[in-house]
Amino acid sequence: MPKPGQAGGRPRDSRVDHAIAEAVRALLAEHGYAALTVDAVAARAGIGKAAIYRRFATKQEMIFAVILHGMSEKPPADTGTLRGDITALAAWFGDRIAHADAGVMAGLVADIHADPALQTRFTDTYLTLERSILAALIDRAMARGELPTRPDPALVHGLLLGPLFTWQIMLGESAARTPQLAHTVAHMVTDALSMGVIPPATP
Amino acid sequence: MPKPGQAGGRPRDSRVDHAIAEAVRALLAEHGYAALTVDAVAARAGIGKAAIYRRFATKQEMIFAVILHGMSEKPPADTGTLRGDITALAAWFGDRIAHADAGVMAGLVADIHADPALQTRFTDTYLTLERSILAALIDRAMARGELPTRPDPALVHGLLLGPLFTWQIMLGESAARTPQLAHTVAHMVTDALSMGVIPPATP
Amino acid sequence: MPKPGQAGGRPRDSRVDHAIAEAVRALLAEHGYAALTVDAVAARAGIGKAAIYRRFATKQEMIFAVILHGMSEKPPADTGTLRGDITALAAWFGDRIAHADAGVMAGLVADIHADPALQTRFTDTYLTLERSILAALIDRAMARGELPTRPDPALVHGLLLGPLFTWQIMLGESAARTPQLAHTVAHMVTDALSMGVIPPATP
Amino acid sequence: MPKPGQAGGRPRDSRVDHAIAEAVRALLAEHGYAALTVDAVAARAGIGKAAIYRRFATKQEMIFAVILHGMSEKPPADTGTLRGDITALAAWFGDRIAHADAGVMAGLVADIHADPALQTRFTDTYLTLERSILAALIDRAMARGELPTRPDPALVHGLLLGPLFTWQIMLGESAARTPQLAHTVAHMVTDALSMGVIPPATP
C-alpha cells in the first residue's frame, strides 16, 4: 500500500495546456469572441471541461491567459536616442495590436472591466510592464539630457499607445496602416517630449 | 363592416421609451454592464419585456441606443484658428469620454465588434459624424493657410481621440485628469499638423 | 344638450360575428386546436382582437360558442318503440360526433375541465339538453310498458354516448365506422333496458 | 493525454426522475392541468429546468410520461368464463379511470391529439396493450365455445371502455359510481357477446 504522499498524484498533462490554447485560438479566429464557449473549447481540444476549470477559474481567465501568453515578446532595447527609443516602442505597440484580432481585444477589455480579479491580473501583468518600460525610456532620455522636464509616464503611455489601440478597436481601421500611424505617433510624441509639451506627473 | 384603415393602431407610448432608458442607465450604474439583464430592465421600468423587444432586436441594440442617445451634444463651432478648433474638439472628446462609464464603454465596444448590425449602426451614427466634423475642421484650416499639406482625417481622428479613449478604457486612469490629457493632446496634434508631420490620405 | 342615453351607440356588426365563426372553423381545420390563437383568428377574420373580446371573455369561450353553435340540430322524435327511439338517438349522437374533429373535441373537453365558467355553460347548454331527451325517451318507454324498472338516465346516457365518444377521442378510430358502432350500441342498450339490466337511479 | 473513453459521463440521477414525477403529480393535484408550468415543476422538485428538458422534449411529454407510468398495473388474469373475464376487465378499466383526475385525463387526451409524437407513443404504449388484452380474452372465449362469432376487438374495446371513460371525462359524473357502471357495462357486453350482437372485424 503506498503511503499518502502530500505532493503525489498524477501530474498535469502539458499537452492538455497546449490543446486548450490551440482550441481557444482557433475558435476565436473562426467564430469570434462572443461565440466562444467552454464546451466548444473542450470539445475542440478533445478534453473535458473539468480539465479547463482545474486550470482557470472562469472562461475569461482562460481566454486572458491564452491570449496574453503569446504577447510576451521582448520589448525593444536602448537605441541610443529618444527618437529611436520612441519609434521602436511605438512600432512594438503597433505590431502587437496589428497582430491581434480587434474583436478579441475588445471582448477582453470588456471582460477585464467586468471582473476585478482580471483587472488586477491585467494591471499587474501588463500595465506594470509597459509602465516600467516607459519609465526606463524616460530615465535614459533624461540622463542623455534630451528632455527639458520629466514628463508623466502615464501621459506618455496614453499618447503613444492610445492612437494605435483606438485605431483598430474603436475606429475599425485597417491593421495595414498601423505602421504608418505608429511612425506618425512616434514623430509627434518625440517632438512633444523634446519641447516639454507633456506635463510632469502631479503628485 | 368598416373598411380597413391603413394606418391605425395604438401609438408607441413615449413613457415606455423613457422608462427603458432610465432603467438601463440606473442598472448600468448600479451593477455594471455585464450584470444587465433584459428582465431586470423590464422590471425596473415597470413594463413588459415585449415592449423592449418591440423597440430593439437584441439587448445590445437596446443598450447601444440608450447610451448613445444622450451623446448627441453639439460639437464645438469654428473658433477661428486651427489651435482653437483642435483644442475645443479634444476637450469635447474628453468631456464625453470622462462622463461615460469605462465599463459600459468597454462592453459597448465589445458588443459592436460581435454584431455586424451594431457595427454598421455605430459607423453610420457615430464615426461618420465625427469624421465629418474633422473634415470640416481640416477644410477650414486649409482655407486659412494653416496647413502645409492636407493630413489624412482618419489619422488625425485616431491621434486626437485615441489617447483620451485609451486613457480610461485600456489604462484605467482617472477621468479627473482627462482634461489635462485633452489639452496636451491638442497641443501636440496642433504642432504636428502645423509642421506637416501627419501624412495625407493614401488613395 | 342630450342626456346620456342608456341605449345609444353603434350596434354590433353581425358580419363580424360570422367572420369570427368562419375564421375559427377554418383555422381549427387547418392547424388544429392547440395552434389556434386569437391573433390568428382576428387576422383571418380581418377584424381587431377587441371585437372578439367584446363578444367573448376568453379564447375558450369563443371556440366553445363557435363550435357548439352549429350542433343545435333537432333531436330525433318519438318513433313509437323503445328500440326505434334508442336506435335513432344513438345514430344522432354518432352523427354529431362523426362530423366533429376529434382534436377539437378533445381540446374543448380539456378546456371545459380547466374553467368552471365553461363547465357550467357546458352543463347547462349541453348535458341538460341530452339528459332531458333521455328522460323523455325513458318516460315514453315506461308508459308503453317496455321497461320492467325505471333505469337511471345518467347510466343510460353514459352507456349510449360513451362508446361513440370514446371511439374517436380516445381510441382514435375511424369516423367511418361510427354508424356501425352506433347500431351495435343501440342494439345492446335496448336489450339491456328491456331485460332490466340497467339499475335505477340511487336517491 | 488520456485516450477518450467511449462510455464515460455522469449517469442520470434517478432522484431527479423521482423528484420530477412527484412534483408533477403534486402540482397537478393542487392546481390542475392547465396551471402546470415547467418552471413550477423544476422549483418544486428542487432541480433545474435543463434536467427536465434533458429527459423530455416538451412539457407534454413530461406529463404524459409521469402520469402514464404508474398505470402499468397488471391486467386481470383468466377467470375461466367470458362473464368473469369481462367483469374483471371492466372493473380494471373502471378502477384506473376512477383513480385518475378527470381534468388531467382530459388535458392529456387533448395534448395527445395535438402532438403526433405523443399520439404514436400513446398508441404504442397504451392502446396496443389494451387491444392485446382484449384479443386474448376473445381468443379464450372462442376456445371455450362461448362466442357464436368472433367480434371485432376494437368494437368491444369501445363498448367496454367508452362508458367508463365518458362517465367522468365528458359527463362529469362521480367516480364513486364508476364500479356500478362497470358492473352494468360488463353485464351488458357479456350478453351482447354471447348473443352475437357485436359484429366481426371488417377486413
Next chain:
DNA sequence: ATATAAGCGAGACGGTACGTCACGTCTTTGT
C-alpha cells in the same frame, strides 16, 4: 342637425410561460 355613445381595425401594453443555451460544479468510470 348634431351630440353622444358604442363599435370598429390596428396594434402597443404588462404579464407569463416556453424551450434553449451557457456557465461553473459535481459525479461517474477508466487508467
Next chain:
DNA sequence: ACAAAGACGTGACGTACCGTCTCGCTTATAT
C-alpha cells in the same frame, strides 16, 4: 489522482400568446 464524459442547478435569452388598453375613425340613436 487525474482524465473524459456528461448530468446537475442556475439563470438569462428571445419568442409567443393572452387579455387589456389606446388611437382615430365610423355608425347608429336621441335630442
